[in-house]
Amino acid sequence: MEQRTGKRVAIVGAGPGGVSAAIALRKAGYDVRLYEQNPEPKPLGGAVLLSVPVLAVLRNYGIDVINNFGLKTRVQFRNPKGEVRVDLPFNRDVERAMGIEGWHYGILRSSAYAKMLEALNALDPSVITPGHRFSAYEERGNEIIVKFDNGNQVAVDLLIGADGIRSKVSEQALGPLNLFHVGLRVWLAWCEDIPELPKDIGALHHGREVQASYFPMKHGGKPGFEWWIVEKSSADATPPVDPEQHVRKLLAPFAYPMNLFADRTDFARQIFRWEVYNRPSLSKWSNGRVVCLGDAVHPVSPYAAYGMGMAIEDGYFLARALGQADLTDRAAVDRAIGTFEADRVGYCNHQVEFARKLGNVFHRMPKPLAWLRDQVFDRTRLLQSMVEKDYLADAERMSLSLRELHV
Numbered sequence: 001m002e003q004r005t006g007k008r009v010a011i012v013g014a015g016p017g018g019v020s021a022a023i024a025l026r027k028a029g030y031d032v033r034l035y036e037q038n039p040e041p042k043p044l045g046g047a048v049l050l051s052v053p054v055l056a057v058l059r060n061y062g063i064d065v066i067n068n069f070g071l072k073t074r075v076q077f078r079n080p081k082g083e084v085r086v087d088l089p090f091n092r093d094v095e096r097a098m099g100i101e102g103w104h105y106g107i108l109r110s111s112a113y114a115k116m117l118e119a120l121n122a123l124d125p126s127v128i129t130p131g132h133r134f135s136a137y138e139e140r141g142n143e144i145i146v147k148f149d150n151g152n153q154v155a156v157d158l159l160i161g162a163d164g165i166r167s168k169v170s171e172q173a174l175g176p177l178n179l180f181h182v183g184l185r186v187w188l189a190w191c192e193d194i195p196e197l198p199k200d201i202g203a204l205h206h207g208r209e210v211q212a213s214y215f216p217m218k219h220g221g222k223p224g225f226e227w228w229i230v231e232k233s234s235a236d237a238t239p240p241v242d243p244e245q246h247v248r249k250l251l252a253p254f255a256y257p258m259n260l261f262a263d264r265t266d267f268a269r270q271i272f273r274w275e276v277y278n279r280p281s282l283s284k285w286s287n288g289r290v291v292c293l294g295d296a297v298h299p300v301s302p303y304a305a306y307g308m309g310m311a312i313e314d315g316y317f318l319a320r321a322l323g324q325a326d327l328t329d330r331a332a333v334d335r336a337i338g339t340f341e342a343d344r345v346g347y348c349n350h351q352v353e354f355a356r357k358l359g360n361v362f363h364r365m366p367k368p369l370a371w372l373r374d375q376v377f378d379r380t381r382l383l384q385s386m387v388e389k390d391y392l393a394d395a396e397r398m399s400l401s402l403r404e405l406h407v
Helices: 016-027 052-060 092-098 109-123 168-174 243-251 258-264 307-322 330-363 367-379 382-401
Strands: 008-012 031-035 047-051 071-078 084-087 104-108 134-140 143-148 153-156 158-161 180-192 201-206 211-219 222-232 271-278 290-292
Touching: 008 016, 008 143, 008 153, 016 031, 016 109, 016 307, 047 052, 047 109, 047 211, 047 222, 047 307, 052 092, 052 109, 052 307, 052 382, 071 211, 084 382, 092 382, 104 109, 104 222, 109 211, 109 307, 134 168, 143 158, 158 168, 168 290, 180 243, 180 258, 180 330, 211 258, 222 243, 222 258, 222 330, 243 258, 243 271, 271 330, 307 330, 330 382, 367 382
Parallel strands: 008 031, 008 158, 071 201, 104 211, 158 290
Antiparallel strands: 047 104, 071 084, 071 104, 134 143, 143 153, 180 222, 180 271, 201 211, 211 222
């Protein structure tokens, strides 16, 4: 289908952020093409916690997030003995405004992603073009020529880089990625239902240097559990020869119910090792007619539990800022991208930096300080205050500002 000048958008990368942007822009009337390097788009990782503002965006895309989508989960921080240090509260104003109970919902990443693809295909089944690996772009007057390794190229009015942490779009538009290992490794796993465990509580257990955690979720409409281990690592660390034995050893010091999960997990197909990289926070995500989102500009550590969610929000906010703009009008494009960056850059940078801070607090302290930390967290509300102030407060304000998503 021939695209209309002034409405031509190319998105590189069909992850959650790219698909979100494609849905929102297609709904707004843009001619969108989503280019994916793989033969078919697919998500990485196990399950994910999606927060209420993300669910409200997905509902706006036509996805039923209330019936049989995910499991509403109350998240707690606990010590290794299972004693509660933090109980994340629900904001009743947000619940009433959004018409969605709670704050976090657990769902298998592939299940949520499949529903997003269904919503995109319902709008236009021709949006995704697989087998196209981005190589470079070239600015020619008022348009961008996007080039691919297979020799194909396309002329567009706006290029969106949603091609992940090693984004080639971001690298060309914004300069070197400067990725750095944050000193953490995560073992992400999932298993089928464990009937005796409640389906509305998730827990992050913190030992002296290791985190062992779980939350209930749904996959294919059925209950199950995501569980994970966070440990110290480095860019040159050698992965263990026997991951199952290694993970079981890390789990051993933690209280019930962490001992249940390994026996119910197929280590050949239900666990994923993630060496965590970030990049320095950016003050700008765009360069002319090129703008990036998601991990391409703000990869996040697991302490945010928000990587997929922020990428989905980015796609919605970008389309919201563009509105019905004529993309041949450079001033209109600049204004819209400026609005998008004002909405998202500071917010996402704060989430990424706070997540990294929590990772350092729990995994990189010398032993005497780690002992003192645990005494303080066990006997005071300091950690509760930190999480409410630095993690929840901004997200709640953002939720209440999205009036068009309120019921």
